[in-house]
Amino acid sequence: MAEPAEIAGRVAPPRRRLSVVRVFLGIVLVVALSTGGYLGVQWWGSAQAAEAYNPWFAGYVDVTATPTYDFEASTAQAGNDVVLSFIVAATDDACTPTWGTHYTLDEASDELDLDRRLARVKQLGGQVVVSFGGLLNTELGTSCTDKAALVTAYADVLDRYEVTTIDLDLEGDNLTDTAAATRRAAAIAELQTDRRAAGDDLAVWLTLPVATSGLTEDGTTMVSAMLDGGVDLAGVNLMTMNYGSSRDADETMAEASVRAVTAAHRQIGTLYSRAGTELTAATVWGKIGITPMAGQNDVPGEVFGLDDATALNAFAREQKIGRMSVWSLNRDITCGSNYADVTRVSDSCSGIDQGDTKFVDLLGEGFTGRPVEAAATVTTDEAKQIESVVDNPATSPYPIWAEESSYLEGTKVVWHRNVYQTKWWSRGDLPDNPVLNEWETPWVLIGPVLPGETPIPKPTLPAGTYPDWDGTAIYEKGDQILFDGVPYESKWWNQGESPDAAAGNPDGSPWTALSDAEVKKLLDALPE
Structure with a gap:
């Protein structure tokens, strides 16, 4: 995820129109055609999945960015819950958690008044998720090679901020280090098991980059490492941003995001299946999170606008996505007049003219669940529900x-x-x-398959449009006939070969039914 360009004098690399909703939802079918199918299970999922569905929204807050974002003062309903980022390893101690390498947990309390601000969030009814990792620094699991010390480091953060949901934002070297992946999974699994045994919830989300074709190979490897290590993942949060060359030139950011999420849905279901846990399609959707980058993305020419936010929210609600976020609350505002080059990514404004509209409101619409309540969900195998589908x-x-x-x-x-x-x-x-x-x-x-559907009849042509099929007649390649009103064309010389067999054996039958489009064209050409 993007991180601050300037922090307390320290310079870092710059962090990182669709119309009405009904029109946008019309593209979902087209998007599906560009992605492969994974686990074809009942569309309604299991009763358990429906009951457990508790979608929540929480925007990311860059804790160490300047100017400081007053997340504790949010008056927007969707802005009450926050994902604080990023906890990373200290530069001088691989197993010590810090905020962005600049503040230990104690220093953040003293210098940023962080503990007091979080207490205020809770006074106002808000909830807190903590994110580990990010793009620029070293995640604890990458640097801390002592498993016991790593478990302690994670636990110190959870206990300090009393969180039941954590987010592992893995990018760059943190994503590609396979030894770290194994170590991290073992530590998180131990921590999760111990907490659940004590009656405490611990939901673990992986936040990973995506292309429009879905998760990268490193991303799928990371998901597998967590599952194989015994972690019960709450889900995979997809960074739907910075697509680069994988995005088509005429594609909006929302359309590209729908493609990416749809492809990742197939991949996540497959990864669970390979790990020995079968999930319905509905459950997998609930294990997906979406995090776009508000306004100007790091890739030139990629701008996630307000219409994109509305459309992506509609898709997410239609599919019953489990989580929605935004990078970041710090940036959810129009740049001031003194910010000359809005195409240069800012940590404190979106780079587009938002007016009075907030991304947090558009993306958070309809996400009424809360992180704490969702954290109680435990993943269970649904093979029996899938096998029972007839x-x-x-x-x-x-x-x-x-x-x-x-x-x-x-x-x-x-x-x-x-x-x-x-x-x-x-x-x-x-x-x-x-x-x-x-x-x-x-x-x-x-x-x-939708409720109430019945077999779609093949379109027919009026009697006499072509000769009716005759079992004694000889047919040459290209001859056209009607069989129960359905038009067929001969692929080669034949006699006594019924067109009725074409559906079950399209290769072996000499007959092929005309396509629906061809039949429609013929019908349109018939005289009134």
Whole structure:
């Protein structure tokens, strides 16, 4: 995540239109077509997932940035809860937690009045999450090689600030260090187990960078390390910002973010599956967080505007995302007239004209849960719920997938109450086979089977448009006929081959049904 450009005289590297909501939601189907399907499970998820869903919003606050942001004085409902960043290792002691290397916990109390300000947050009904790591400094798990000392360092922060939710923001060397990942997971797992045994909650979020194709390889490796190490992750918070070359030139930041989040949803479900825990699609959505960067991003030309915030919030609420944040509350304001170059990222303003509108209000709309209440959620395997899903042809818009059937490019099927479409010829490829990358599967997850759906009939043409199929007739390549009103075209010479077999064996049948688009064109051309 971005960090302050200037802190108490210390210079650091610069940290880092869509219209109405209904129009934006129309792109979600298109976005789905660009990403591969992962676990195709029932669209409504399990009753447990629905009951546990408790989405919350908390904006990041850069504790050591100047000018100081008065997070304790927020009057906005969405601004009551905050994610304080960043706890990192001291430069002279690898196992000592500090705020940005500049203040120990005691020094932050004395010089920043941090303890008193946090007490005020709680007086006003706010809640606090603490974030470890960030882009510029060394996360404790990276530097502290003594596991017992590392557990103590994490515990000191939790106890000092009485938090039940922590955020591990892993970027740069903190993300790529595999030895540190194993060590960090072991320490966090021990801490979480001990706290839960004592009746205390500890929710652990991983905050990771994404491209529009989803999590990076380092990101998926980090998630696996935490799961394999025994950590019960509350979820993965995606930094939907700074896409660079992965973002299409004509894509808005909200559209790019939807692509990134949709791809990450597949990856996270797959990673849980590989770790031995099967989750419904609904549960995985609840384990996703989204954190855009307000206004001007670090990448030139990438601006996350107010319309993007409205659209991304609509998508998040539609999918029942578990958490929403923003980087950062420090920046959620229009730059003053003395700030000459708004394209240069500022730590204290967004770089765009917000008027009186706040990103915190747009992004936080509808996120009524609280971090403390959500921290009580424990992940449980949902394999039985997934296995119990039975696809009924009478309530499915398309044929049920069959292992022995072959499917041409563009064919739609139903599997585990979800609709999939082929990207290329497929036979025997399970539509919900867990894969990390969309190119590993021929199937695209389009979306769930909706309540009340029935089989979509093939469009028909009026009698006489083409000759009816005759089992005794000889047909040459390109001949067109009607079979129960559905138009078919012959792929090669044949006789006595019924078009009825084309759906179940598209490769072996000499007949192929005309596409819906072709039939519509023919219908439009018919005289009134």
